[in-house]
Amino acid sequence: MTGAGLPVWAALLVVGLALTGAAFSLTGAIGLIRLRTFYERVHAPTLGATLGMALILCSSVLLLSLIEGRLVLRDLLIGVFLTVTTPVTLLLLARAAAHRDRHEGRPGAPPKS
Amino acid sequence: MRLLPHPWLSAGLALAWLLLNAPVTPGSLLLALAVGLTVPAVMNALQARPVRVKAPGALLRLAGIVLVDMVRSNIDVARIILGRQTGARRTGFVAIPLDLREPFALSLLSIILTATPGTLWVQYDSDTGRLLLHVLDFPDGEAWIRRVKDRYERPLMEIFA
Numbered sequence: 001m002t003g004a005g006l007p008v009w010a011a012l013l014v015v016g017l018a019l020t021g022a023a024f025s026l027t028g029a030i031g032l033i034r035l036r037t038f039y040e041r042v043h044a045p046t047l048g049a050t051l052g053m054a055l056i057l058c059s060s061v062l063l064l065s066l067i068e069g070r071l072v073l074r075d076l077l078i079g080v081f082l083t084v085t086t087p088v089t090l091l092l093l094a095r096a097a098a099h100r101d102r103h104e105g106r107p108g109a110p111p112k113s
Numbered sequence: 114m115r116l117l118p119h120p121w122l123s124a125g126l127a128l129a130w131l132l133l134n135a136p137v138t139p140g141s142l143l144l145a146l147a148v149g150l151t152v153p154a155v156m157n158a159l160q161a162r163p164v165r166v167k168a169p170g171a172l173l174r175l176a177g178i179v180l181v182d183m184v185r186s187n188i189d190v191a192r193i194i195l196g197r198q199t200g201a202r203r204t205g206f207v208a209i210p211l212d213l214r215e216p217f218a219l220s221l222l223s224i225i226l227t228a229t230p231g232t233l234w235v236q237y238d239s240d241t242g243r244l245l246l247h248v249l250d251f252p253d254g255e256a257w258i259r260r261v262k263d264r265y266e267r268p269l270m271e272i273f274a
Contacts, residue, residue, distance in 0.1 A: 024187060028230075031194035039233060039247045040204055043190060046230040051187035074132045087220075087227040087234065094235045094247070110206045110235055110245055 006066060014063045021055030024048065037108055038097050042090060049086045053079060119156050121164055123149040164217050168272050175268040182229050182264070190230040193250060202250050206235065207257045209244045213266050218273040225265050 006014075024047045031044025057075050064072040101109035117123050127149030134141040166172060193202065213219055219237065226232045226246065233247040248257055 024191060027191045027194055031190070034194055037204075039235075040249060042233050042247075043230050043249045044194060046227060047187055047190060047194075050183055050228050050230060054183075070136060072135065074135060077129055077132055083224060083228060087223045090227055091223065091234055094233055098235055098245075110247070111208065 006063075010062070010066050014059050017055050017059035017062065021052045021057075021059065024052035024055065028052065039094070039108070039110075042093060042097075046086070046090070049082060053082055116150075117153070119153040119161070119163055121166070122153045122156065126152050162216070164273070166272060167274050171268050171271045175265070175272065178264060178268075179225050179228065186229040186231045190249060203252065204247070204249050205251055205254070207246045207248055207251065207254045209246060209258050209261050211237075211242045211244050211262075211266060213270055214242065215269075215273045218269045222265055222269060226261070 028044045028047035028049075031047070032041055035041045035044060057079050060075045061072060064075070098110045100106075102112065127145040130145040130148050131137055131141060134144075211219075211222075213222065223234050223237075226234050231249040233249075234244070235247050236245040237243070238245075244261075246257070246261070251257055
């Protein structure tokens with residue numbers, strides 16, 4: 001089956017999942033602009049790395065499985081690797097910001113633990 | 114030396130190989146076995162301690178809890194971002210005294226806290242076991258400490274006891 005031969009219900013489901021996921025990712029990007037401090041902003045992009053990513057991958061798995069006529073799960077590996085590696089980036093960013101803010105004695109600096 | 118020093122890593126690698134090379138053929142099955150048996154040997158160079166999962170059932174239950182929390186906090190944070198900035202929301206740092214010491218369980222906790230938007234892992238001090246968390250919307254610091262300890266830390270300690 002090709003993409004054009006997809007039944008309407010499946011096409012709607014695939015598009016719905018992909019668009020919802022994209023909407024969450026876009027919300028995360030908007031959050032980067034709207035939120036004020038660094039520590040608040042770091043929260044925003046995780047929307048795209050978690051639920052946004054999961055919904056888009058669901059959509060992709062569904063589409064590929066229907067087209068190829070069998071269960072295609074290899075996209076789930078993207079989710080696994082993204083989930084495992086995102087904390088590393090965020091941790092480094094947060095540590096660097098905390099170090100800078102404490103060193104410069106800024107008002108919003110995290111308390112020393 | 115045992116045949117499988119890191120059984121979970123071996124299983125994960127073989128499964129990833131099969132997923133990438135689906136549909137399964139005898140050839141890819143053979144290669145997946147070879148990958149699962151040989152590649153974990155590099156972990157010896159890193160001197161990683163093997164992971165022991167004591168309670169697989171608790172692991173599944175924790176995965177379910179995290180999945181629900183992930184969806185819920187995604188919606189919460191999206192609402193905060195798209196809503197009007199009223200100024201009623203309070204953000205701040207919470208210091209959580211952790212009893213968890215197992216490195217693998219701690220990294221799993223950092224993945225969980227990152228996967229739920231609204232919580233940011235800022236710093237962990239391995240001497241005191243104190244974790245500094247930044248919370249986007251926190252009405253009550255005490256409630257957050259209980260939430261992390263009850264919902265995530267206790268199951269993790271049960272799993273990797």
